[in-house]
Amino acid sequence: MTPYRKVFGDERMEALRDTAAEASGALHGRTVWNINSTAAGGGVAELLHALMPLARAVGIDCRWLVIDGDTEFFAIAKRLCTRLYGAPGDPEPLGPEQLQHYRAITELEGLALADRVRPGDLVIVHEAQPAGLVDIARRLGATAVWRRHIGRDEPNEHTEEGWAFLRRFVENADATVFLTQSACPDWAPRPHIIPPSIDPCAPKNMELTDEQTLDVLRCTGILDGSAEPLTIRPPVGEQILVRHRATVVRESAPPADAPMVVQVSRWDELKDMAGVLRAFLDADVEGAHLTLAGADVVGVADDPDAQRFWDECVAQWRALPVEQRRRVQLLCLPMTDLRENAVVVNALQRHATVVVQKSIAEGFGLTATEAMWKGRPLIASAVGGLREQIVHGESGLLVDDPHDLATTAQLIRQLLTDPALAHRLGEGARRRVNECYLPDRHLTDWAGLIRSAVTMEVV
Secondary structure (H helix, E strand, O other), rough: OOOHHHHHHHHHHHHHHHHHHHHHHHHHHEEEEEOOOOOOOOHHHHHHHHHHHHHHOOOEEEEEEEEEHHHHHHHHHHHHHHHOOOOOOOOOOOOOHHHHHHHHHHHHHHEEEEEEOOOOOOEEEEEEEEEEOHHHHHHHEEEEEOOOOOOOOOHHHHHHHHHHHHHHOOOOOEEEOOHHHHHHHOOOOOOOEOOOOOOOOOOOOHHHHHHHHHHHHHHOOOOOOOOOOOOEOOOOOOOEEOOOOOOOOOOOOOOOOOOEEEOOOOOHHOHHHHHHHHHHHOOOOOOOOEEEEEEOOOOOOOOOOHHHHHHHHHHHHHHHHHHHHHHEEEEEEEEOOHHHHHHHHHHHHOOOOEEEEEEOOOOOHHHHHHHHHOOOOEEEOOOOOHHHHHOOOOOOEEEOOOHHHHHHHHHHHHHHHEEEEEHHHOOOOOOOOHHHHHOHHHHHHHHHHHHHHHOOOOO
């Protein structure tokens, strides 16, 4: 726990231990199970990788299960998540056939759950993909909590369709958890608002020297120059070997001294990588380069659409004049070793002159939080949790309309040409994360929910 004590300080660390001890006592030896749809890629997996070790270290018996499913199941789940975000997604329906298939896979996963969960355990079901396990967990005698990580501030016809499919699976939960108040429907049972957090000691957020940052980016082929495979020693866990090269689409590698605009996200229509590309080109700052980076499209099990959006971005890049292509690179970051992937993202964010998170809709936006922790100036859409975590003009800059390319371009130009403003916003961003979005606050919130859920107190 020493690395965390260095970040939190003694007072915050002792307060966390006291709170965790109360939660552990309320559990009376029972286990907290987290269930989601993938071990790699996306915000839920990222969050669990960060919280699980720390929760165990402070005395909470916390475990993690990942559901399985066929291609059709994950296509249905992706369609459902997209519509809960308020977008149409693919043209296929969420009708009786899809409901039957979703139920069938869920029942199979319930058999595996029955082999592990004991009466009295607490089961936290994350997101729409495994939502059908809420009722199954309750039938097993467990307390079931459903945690929503996505959403849309204002409902529309697509969100209504998504909820019409999903509500039946979660409305009997013993409690529900949302990232923001605006994402919480009025029918949600026993709702709690718990923003997420990042792990400052994890490979994605640990401190890197300037030399390490450049060596990681050169070794993986992201920046011009060469570097041998290198070993990174994180404050927690085993050393990490950085050696796999990213899949790149570009004319040539950008030089290390070029100003860099970066967006790191999934290859997904709601992350609007194509819009970032257009806004960057419209900003037209001489010498600046753009990097759009996401996970390897074959490395995220629960996102069958990633290949399509990657292909669309590549086609858009190929259609550019050669002078513009020279200033833009598209990256699929290797997922062979998740800790190596995290170090690469860490280095890419640290090297960025400006970080963009131009989401059309967003649950919370942990990639933005990660960049803020590194003191990077951030431009983000004023949607979902991005609007909650960024104080405009103090810890970043917000674009009111996520489709507003002109304002996005203007803000990119402003930050690239005003280093003093960029520095001030970066400092404010790190302070904001330190105060609000580190794991001690997050685990304290969860400890309160655990106590109320297992004792069924009204809160």
